[in-house]
Amino acid sequence: MITLTDVMKEYSSEVAIGPVSVELQPGGITALVGPNGAGKSTILTMIGRLLDLDGGAIEVAGHDIATTPSKTIARVLSVLRQENHFVTRLTVRQLVGFGRYPHSGGRLTLGDERLISQAIDFLDLGPLEHRYLDQLSGGQRQRAYVAMVLAQDTDYLLLDEPLNNLDMQHQVSMMRQLRQAADELGKTVVLVIHDINFAAAYADRIVAMTDGRIRYQGTPEEIMREPILTEVFRTPMKVIEESGHRMAVYYRPDQG
Structure with a gap:
């Protein structure tokens, strides 16, 4: 609560x-x-x-x-802020990996990698996971940030x-995915x-x-x-x- x-x-x-x-x-x-x-x-x-x-x-x-x-x-708890300042030389997977920092301290384990992959797949970002953030649309970057929050588990x-x-x-898709995360x-x-x-x-x-x-x-x-x-x-x-x-x-x- x-x-x-x-x-x-x-x-x-x-x-x-x-x-x-x-x-x-x-x-x-x-x-x-x-x-x-x-x-x-x-x-x-x-x-x-x-x-x-x-x-x-x-x-x-x-x-x-x-x-x-x-x-x-x-x-x-994990937080997605309204304004995100991204580093262009990060890939989607690297960004999502930051969600594991409270658990890994920056040293990712196989368990961390599994949760990162699950979050990427959950937000349908698999085809984009090795793309750099500055190569994505605003909507794709937004989904990557939500995946990072989800990876924090x-x-x-x-x-x-x-x-x-x-x-x-993608608004509809996002709401369905958040509904799925809750359910x-x-x-x-x-x-x-x-x-x-x-x-x-x-x-x-x-x-x-x-x-x-x-x-x-x-x-x-x-x-x-x-x-x-x-x-x-x-x-x-x-x-x-x-x-x-x-x-x-x-x-x-x-x-x-």
Whole structure:
């Protein structure tokens, strides 16, 4: 379980995140949604201990992230940041291999190599594993970074906008693969995502944020309601149902 208790981050007297208190249950996919500036990425980054808290506490699987040694945390959770700075002379396999560093210290074993290969295959990167990162499209590099996170082999995966740079086909493929990681590999996936319909289709739980606070949380069926979505995204939304799934669409009130 990931537990946030009165978590705060203050950027200025006008801009602050929190206080946020929430329990994210283990297993499945939790999607953090909301407009730009809502605080989604900040919360995810603080959980991943890449940003200090100004107040409150965060525990991941019983570990206080403020006091637990970094090596221990790195074996519990892995993080994909929104902005990745890649080294062009790395191959895909070398990049994915960095995910094993908390376990290997840079000396890869046969077991490490096996997990690297599994992550590469899981993200359908086999034909690209010996290509250099600067020879890849943005979407291919994004998949390579997700493979690196997966190779770290932690119970908790934190992904900040994993659909960045992906076209529609690969967005769907990525969400299916994350769903598979949760269902078949037993991972707890927490992701920041902009497309509410992807969240509704693939997540088990949705946490909706605005203005640095959690406004709503629940199952997709509980969150995919017109008053909630219109309030959260500050734009008129309609919810339609197709084949048992709820989808949100923008509409102009003057057009009915």
